[in-house]
Amino acid sequence: MIYQGKQKIWADYQKEIPDNHWFYVRSCIRQNFFPGAEKMFLEICRNLLGRDFFETEYHTTCGGIAYHCDTIPQETVMTIVARQFALMTEAGYENYVASCITSFGNYTEIIETWREFPELETKIRELLWKACRREFKIPKYLAHASDLIYKYRNEIAARAKYRLINRHTGEPLKAVEHIGCHYAKMFPSRGVGGAEYPYVLAGMIEAWGGNVIDYPERRHCCGYGFRQYHVKANRGYSLSNTHKKFESMEPYHPDFILTNCPGCPYFMDRWQYVIAETEGKTYGENGYGIPVLTYEELASLVLGYDPWDIGLQLHQVAVEPLLDKIGIEYDPKAKYLGLDEKDLMKPELPGVLRCC
Amino acid sequence: MDFGFKISPSSTINLDLVDTGKFEELHRLEPDVYKCMACGSCSSACPAGNFSGMSLRKVILALQRGKEKDAVSMLKNCMLCGKCSMVCPRGINTRHLILSVCRIYGEDQV
Numbered sequence: 001m002i003y004q005g006k007q008k009i010w011a012d013y014q015k016e017i018p019d020n021h022w023f024y025v026r027s028c029i030r031q032n033f034f035p036g037a038e039k040m041f042l043e044i045c046r047n048l049l050g051r052d053f054f055e056t057e058y059h060t061t062c063g064g065i066a067y068h069c070d071t072i073p074q075e076t077v078m079t080i081v082a083r084q085f086a087l088m089t090e091a092g093y094e095n096y097v098a099s100c101i102t103s104f105g106n107y108t109e110i111i112e113t114w115r116e117f118p119e120l121e122t123k124i125r126e127l128l129w130k131a132c133r134r135e136f137k138i139p140k141y142l143a144h145a146s147d148l149i150y151k152y153r154n155e156i157a158a159r160a161k162y163r164l165i166n167r168h169t170g171e172p173l174k175a176v177e178h179i180g181c182h183y184a185k186m187f188p189s190r191g192v193g194g195a196e197y198p199y200v201l202a203g204m205i206e207a208w209g210g211n212v213i214d215y216p217e218r219r220h221c222c223g224y225g226f227r228q229y230h231v232k233a234n235r236g237y238s239l240s241n242t243h244k245k246f247e248s249m250e251p252y253h254p255d256f257i258l259t260n261c262p263g264c265p266y267f268m269d270r271w272q273y274v275i276a277e278t279e280g281k282t283y284g285e286n287g288y289g290i291p292v293l294t295y296e297e298l299a300s301l302v303l304g305y306d307p308w309d310i311g312l313q314l315h316q317v318a319v320e321p322l323l324d325k326i327g328i329e330y331d332p333k334a335k336y337l338g339l340d341e342k343d344l345m346k347p348e349l350p351g352v353l354r355c356c
Numbered sequence: 357m358d359f360g361f362k363i364s365p366s367s368t369i370n371l372d373l374v375d376t377g378k379f380e381e382l383h384r385l386e387p388d389v390y391k392c393m394a395c396g397s398c399s400s401a402c403p404a405g406n407f408s409g410m411s412l413r414k415v416i417l418a419l420q421r422g423k424e425k426d427a428v429s430m431l432k433n434c435m436l437c438g439k440c441s442m443v444c445p446r447g448i449n450t451r452h453l454i455l456s457v458c459r460i461y462g463e464d465q466v
Contacts, residue, residue: 232360232361233361235359235360235361236361236362236363236364237364239361239362239363240363240364240366243363244366274359275363277357277359278357278359278362278363279363351357
């Protein structure tokens with residue numbers, strides 16, 4: 001990556017992230033796609049680093065999916081979000097951290113809208129009171145969960161068992177970082193590093209020993225885009241966007257892709273299978289795909305957690321070539337064994353994309 | 357395998373591969389072609405546009421992007437009524453420009 005100019009942008013776009021006492025809200029879809037990610041976030045923050053992270057079983061969706069699919073008006077989303085803020089207030093917290101990028105964008109947009117139109121905030125307070133007799137304070141600090149891992153990146157690096165170094169060549173691993181669109185494209189000042197070259201994931205990769213690749217379509221959407229995917233007639237558009245990104249990054253031979261959004265890792269992972277089946281093309285080495293990881297999964301890997309305990313067997317693209325490069329030990333036979341060695345059953349292998 | 361959807365062909369245009377010789381010739385003949393700011397007034401005033409897809413704004417853009425066939429096929433629908441000349445905020449003699457495009461990019465030459 002060429003650093004000239006970017007360091008100036010990064011210096012301008014820094015946000016204050018408190019070190020401790022966070023109210024954590026989960027994502028609607030991440031727990032189904034990559035269930036290990038959120039579990040490992042809490043494991044690392046709470047148990048390993050000893051920070052205070054509170055979560056409640058009473059929180060709901062933020063309404064972001066319906067909002068971005070144009071099926072509910074913003075006032076409805078605001079009232080849902082106001083209830084989440086009420087839960088935070090009742091629990092005695094002031095710092096709010098969201099696991100989902102769209103939730104983070106949603107909260108940022110709503111807080112900004114209330115700042116611009118205070119009468120709307122008053123209306124939402126009334127609606128919330130009528131609906132469930134709750135009151136709320138606006139969070140003092142709002143962060144995305146990747147902001148927190150970014151903040152703790154050096155602590156994680158200090159405890160790391162592995163570095164992002166190719167053990168065969170001794171070179172740093174080449175990483176593509178992909179930031180969810182709703183992280184900083186709507187409000188660049190609310191993301192670490194701004195919208196053009198966000199530093200949040202690049203900072204983690206560098207701290208853990210890897211090299212970030214700068215490629216032409218780096219800021220391009222992964223293709224999920226809610227309406228592009230959820231409407232079947234538009235799915236070709238979703239796939240085409242992902243295809244465009246992979247074609248653009250292919251000449252740089254990335255070892256893995258790091259993401260901080262619920263949709264991006266899923267679609268960049270699964271669409272590699274679809275591209276392989278329809279076009280016969282794979283983007284990794286020797287017929288494999290390029291592994292796509294969430295930042296929690298990567299943090300867990302460098303910290304030495306078992307790859308199968310953090311749910312890497314749920315990725316479509318095989319992660320074993322990456323684990324071999326880093327030198328992470330794993331038991332191939334245990335890949336599809338669940339809790340208490342329960343057999344999760346081996347999925348059928350794809351025709352073109354090579355999997356282990 | 358048929359998933360019910362597929363990859364759409366990329367609409368990316370590599371301008372390095374576009375031959376701009378004819379457009380430069382057009383520019384020599386009609387220097388005003390560079391005055392167009394693509395406001396679309398010509399297209400909105402065009403009586404043929406609604407029915408045939410004719411749009412002078414699109415024609416100029418297509419010529420700059422090397423899509424000559426698209427431009428010429430659109431121009432076939434022009435009736436040379438001159439309404440576009442009347443509304444152009446840059447005062448481009450659009451009717452003359454259209455005739456020059458036809459002369460340089462005439463179908464037999466594309």
